[in-house]
Structure formats: structure tokens, C-alpha cells
Amino acid sequence: xxxxxxxxxxxxxxxxxxxxxxxxxxxxxxxxxxxxxxxxxxxxxxxxxxxxxxxxxxxxxxxxxxxxxxxxxxxxxxxxxxxxxxxxxxxxxxxxxxxxxxxxxxxxxxxxxxxxxxxxxxxxxxxxxxxxxxxxxxxxxxxxxxxxxxxxxxxxxxxxxxxxxxxxxxxxxxxxxxxxxxxxxxxxxxx
Amino acid sequence: xxxxxxxxxxxxxxxxxxxxxxxxxxxxxxxxxxxxxxxxxxxxxxxxxxxxxxxxxxxxxxxxxxxxxxxxxxxxxxxxxxxxxxxxxxxxxxxxxxxxxxxxxxxxxxxxxxxxxxxxxxxxxxxxxxxxxxxxxxxxxxxxxxxxxxxxxxxx
Numbered sequence: 001x002x003x004x005x006x007x008x009x010x011x012x013x014x015x016x017x018x019x020x021x022x023x024x025x026x027x028x029x030x031x032x033x034x035x036x037x038x039x040x041x042x043x044x045x046x047x048x049x050x051x052x053x054x055x056x057x058x059x060x061x062x063x064x065x066x067x068x069x070x071x072x073x074x075x076x077x078x079x080x081x082x083x084x085x086x087x088x089x090x091x092x093x094x095x096x097x098x099x100x101x102x103x104x105x106x107x108x109x110x111x112x113x114x115x116x117x118x119x120x121x122x123x124x125x126x127x128x129x130x131x132x133x134x135x136x137x138x139x140x141x142x143x144x145x146x147x148x149x150x151x152x153x154x155x156x157x158x159x160x161x162x163x164x165x166x167x168x169x170x171x172x173x174x175x176x177x178x179x180x181x182x183x184x185x186x187x188x189x190x191x
Numbered sequence: 192x193x194x195x196x197x198x199x200x201x202x203x204x205x206x207x208x209x210x211x212x213x214x215x216x217x218x219x220x221x222x223x224x225x226x227x228x229x230x231x232x233x234x235x236x237x238x239x240x241x242x243x244x245x246x247x248x249x250x251x252x253x254x255x256x257x258x259x260x261x262x263x264x265x266x267x268x269x270x271x272x273x274x275x276x277x278x279x280x281x282x283x284x285x286x287x288x289x290x291x292x293x294x295x296x297x298x299x300x301x302x303x304x305x306x307x308x309x310x311x312x313x314x315x316x317x318x319x320x321x322x323x324x325x326x327x328x329x330x331x332x333x334x335x336x337x338x339x340x341x342x343x344x345x346x347x
Contacts, residue, residue: 013272022264030256038251044260048267055268125247148248176209180241184205187240 003067010058022051025068029075035149036079036141037086038130046082050075065159072160076142083134132182140175143168199223204234208241 001009001020009017029050034043053074061070133141142161146152152160158168204227210216211224228235307314327333 013275018268019265022261022268026261026264027256030260031252031254034254034256035251040254040256044257044263047256047260048264051264051268052271055271122247122250125244126251129244129247149251177206180205180208183241183244184208184237187237 004063007058007061007063007067010055018055021054025071026051028068029071032072032075032146032150033079033082035145036076037082038126042082043079046075046078049078053078069156069159076146076160080138080142128183128186132179132186135182136175136178140171140178143171144175144179147172199227201227201231201234204228204231205237208238211238212242212245 001017006017006020010021026047030040030043030047033046033050034040037043037046050071054071061067065073133144136144139161143157146157146160147154154165154168154172157163158165161168163171204211204224207216207220207224211221214221216224228238
């Protein structure tokens with residue numbers, strides 16, 4: 001099935017086209033979402049949102065970018081929205097527990113998983129890296145995740161982010177410098 | 192340009208962790224980098240920690256989604272299609288049905304008027320007939336109908 005046939009089929013709500021779309025893109029969508037949100041179940045739920053969005057707005061899809069680029073864009077946006085919602089929820093919970101007061105003697109902010117207390121070594125490393133990556137400015141984070149996890153070429157990242165290749169290079173350079181700094185500070189603090 | 196081997200310091204190491212890991216340093220700088228690690232325990236520890244933490248990236252790449260995730264996506268899309276169909280039905284119910292009822296009413300009124308128009312001579316004949324009877328009654332001085340039973344019981 002060619003891309004234009006697929007788009008046409010989706011506009012007409014053709015079941016074969018829908019099946020093809022899901023078969024063809026689900027793994028990439030779920031994995032990309034997973035690289036951002038770090039929890040597979042959340043990534044799978046997000047992938048449903050992504051395909052729903054693709055299905056609902058396929059008639060507005062403009063062919064100046066490939067379908068896969070467009071789907072990646074939706075995936076990245078949905079993932080970042082999810083992280084923003086999660087962040088808001090965390091802040092709300094922290095404020096709530098501050099207002100309610102913690103009578104058990106624990107500090108309200110201790111709800112953040114204590115990185116060094118984690119028994120599982122891989123889990124500990126994962127948390128250190130996620131924390132550092134999530135603290136990067138949004139554009140740097142997108143460029144870093146797509147390049148390091150998704151192993152995308154600069155040109156493809158540029159297309160997804162709607163930037164020039166040189167801007168992506170610069171973003172990645174800054175992302176790596178920032179990450180190194182954060183990680184080195186962390187390693188020095190917890191030596 | 193990176194600093195020469197004689198001036199390579201801890202800062203250079205800590206600013207080039209990714210470059211070293213991705214083999215993007217020149218051969219000369221790579222040698223200097225590794226030589227520094229042999230002489231600096233703290234930088235050596237940091238490089239090792241850095242390598243260990245960033246290895247998580249590869250671990251995450253190996254993660255596989257639930258094999259039923261695709262089925263769930265299809266189910267969600269199908270339920271979306273169903274709800275789209277349901278959204279289309281009320282358009283018929285809310286707009287077309289009242290329109291049909293209004294049209295039927297208009298047709299009924301028109302038919303009613305046309306029936307009345309057709310029977311107009313008959314109706315006017317009946318009205319005329321009543322008027323004639325009243326005229327004869329008044330000419331002959333015939334009183335209006337009196338219910339005799341009613342007057343009989345009233346008198347009793």
C-alpha cells in the first residue's frame with residue numbers, strides 16, 4: 001500500500017487501511033513514546049492517543065512532510081504533553097501535601113523516588129539518567145532522545161522538529177554539554 | 192582545538208565524556224584522555240559512572256511493547272468509528288425528522304382546506320335551509336320546541 005493510498009483509505013475509514021497503519025507504525029510510536037515517558041504502559045496508552053489523533057486529523061495532513069514524520073511529530077507532542085501533565089500533577093500533589101502537612105515526619109518532597117536508595121542497579125541508573133534528561137530544555141531533550149535513543153539522523157530530526165540541520169546539531173551539542181555537566185555534578189555530589 | 196597532552200586537565204575530561212564515548216575525539220586527544228584517566232582516580236571514576244549510567248540508553252532500546260498493544264489500538268479506533276456513526280444519526284433524528292413532521296402537518300392543513308372548499312356549497316345550503324325553517328316558524332307563530340316531560344315533572 002503506497003502512502004497516498006493509505007491516507008486515502010484512512011480518510012474513507014477503510015478497515016484495511018487502519019490495520020495497515022497500526023501494523024506499520026505501532027512499534028515505532030510506542031517505542032518513541034517510551035523513550036520520552038520511560039514507562040511502557042504509559043507509552044502504550046499514549047500510542048492509542050497518537051493513532052486516534054492521526055485518524056481524526058488525517059484529512060488535515062499536508063503532504064509537505066512524509067506520513068511517518070507527521071506521526072513522529074504527533075508522538076513527540078503527545079509524549080511531552082503527558083510529561084507536562086505529570087509534572088503539574090506532581091506539583092499539585094506536593095503543594096497539597098505541604099498544605100495538609102506531613103504528620104508522619106517525612107518531608108512532602110520525599111515522594112520523589114530517592115535515587116540512591118533504589119536496590120535495583122539498572123533502575124537506579126535509569127532514574128539518574130531520566131532525571132538529567134528530563135531537566136534539559138524541551139528542544140534539547142527532543143533532539144537528544146531522537147538521536148541517542150531512536151538513532152535518527154540529524155536530517156530526520158530536523159524534519160520532525162521543523163528546524164534546520166545546523167540547528168539540530170547545535171541543540172544536540174548543547175544537550176550533551178548540559179547532560180555531562182548535570183551527571184558529573186551528580187557523581188561528584190554522591191561520591 | 193583541545194588542549195595539548197601536557198595541559199589536559201580534569202575539566203577537559205568532564206567536558207568531553209560524550210565525545211570520548213562516541214569516538215569523536217581525535218586520536219591524539221583520545222590518547223591524552225586515556226593517559227589522564229590512568230593518573231586521575233576521580234576522573235576515572237566519573238568516566239566509569241558516566242559509561243554505566245548512559246548504558247541504560249541501550250537497555251531501553253531493547254524493551255519490547257506488549258504484543259496485544261496493536262489490538263487495543265485497533266479496538267480504540269473502531270470504537271471511535273462507531274461513535275462517529277452515532278454522532279451522524281442524531282443529525283437525522285434532530286433535523287430531518289422534525290422537518291418531515293412539519294411537512295406532514297402542512298399537507299394535512301392543505302388537504303383540510305381543500306375538503307372544506309369542495310363542500311362549501313353543501314354547507315351554505317344547510318345554513319340557508321336552517322334560516323328558511325326559522326322564517327316559516329316565525330310566520331306560523333310556532334313556538335320553539337318545548338320538552339313536555341320536563342315541564343310535567345317540573346309542575347309536579
